Amino acid sequence: MKYKISDMLDSYSENTVDIKSKDVASRDRIKELTMNKINAKTEDMTERIKGEISNRILPEKRNRLTKRGFALLTAAALMLSLAVTAMATYELWQPVWAEYFGVNEKQQTAMMEEGTTELVDGASVTVKSINTEANFTITAEQVIGDKHTLQVLLKFTSDTPGAFTKEFMRNATILSPIRITINGKDPDLTGGGGFLRDTADDYSCYYQFQTECLVDDWKDSTIVITGVFSKNTQELLDDPTISEEDKKTTRELWEIEQINPLRLEDWNLSFSLQDLADTTKTIELNKSVDIAGEAVTVDYIDISPISLYIKYNSALDESLEPYSGELTLSDGNTISFELDSCNEYNDWLYFLDYKTYEGVLDVSKVVSITLRDRESQEIIAQINLQ
């Protein structure tokens, strides 16, 4: 049999021969092309992470929610997660989260002046990696919540430098389901999350998880967060908890396995929310409001420093685009918000771009809510709360 010598040398690593370099290419051009690729990938990663954070719905929850949504056709709900500022009972934003939500220095200062309360006192769990001797520590850095949503910031730390690469964070976001159980039950609605930018070092990173759930009083609630990092690609492919859709959107599974040999087994993190005070203010309205040309009866509105929930008794046209808007306060000042995504449930659930929010919200001062078409800025709804 004959074998090609040059191909047999593919697995050989050469370090003994110095070949003379030739002027066959432009160094600047190579640098330019390389940077273009790096920038494109970085942007892609950022978008994917943002998309995961905003839009990812745990697969098995999706069906449940859709059915529930249809069942609630006469009580469709619109929820707007408002810019997170602070309330007196919330502790200072953890820096990486503050950056993510766009909480500015003014807000941080205001929070300090108003006093803060510790929510989670270093709840953490250590997980032994399967393939290496490295220990991973997962810590709940901060939790905030109101009647309709709970947001958790986890910090992942490894003993091994290089454990959390950008690739790892991107792919782990897609392939590693993380769930939250509250008081022994799954939240009845949806959840999603993703890794935020990496920290200054390369052995720790943050994970932001948000879930929508109806809890009237968080005090002493027990939160259990579970997660899994599969050992190998085949496990990922066979994992029934990962939807086929997610598998299809995950490119180059084999590459992920090669790049990220550090995988965790199942882990869970449990802690109690001892000091989480819900300051949601419910305003009973029960009046007709014109929203995007449709007359609907708004039953009530819940406002908190982290979300705005508008509940009305009829379904809106599903073609309604996400909108921006502003809250008008009793002193005449306004606080603007912008919705950056919308899932397609009959609940009409929206999230906003927190970065446009520049005030510390005192819910008792909100007198009206204005919703605008995001493109034209035309007013599509004006809801007076008084």
Added chain:
Amino acid sequence: MDTYSSYVSTVIYNIIGQNMTREDVEETASDVFFTLWNNTEKLIPEKLKPYLGSIARNKAKNKLREIGETVPLEEDYVFVEGQNSYEIIEERERADIIRGTLNELSSTDKEVFIRHYYCYQTISDIEDETGIPASTIKSKLKRGREKLKEIFNERGVFL
């Protein structure tokens, strides 16, 4: 990138230079550095140059395969007797065999063999860089091929 772009470009050029343009070389070189950026966590600093060379070599070969071309090398085949088990040899094992074979060659023979079959240097380039006459280079390459064949046949018995 400043330090190694010439080296990487040369490795690539030796493989695709006869069939492709300068722009293709630059594009492939940028692929190499992009791959490096993607795999920084696997990098061992002391082995950066061979690592880059290996990526450059593989990417250039793949590019050449895409257009159905090959690099014309001096008798780029070794003939092994019988039903050899080469196909079932693991990659790591194959590398060990190759390394063992090369180490049994004299240092000059080994260098010439690597320059031609690994670095894809032409006989003429090797002559220019080492000062060894072309006829001697061919003899050394032949000795390398024979040694490789001999070792493969020996290993074939035991595999």
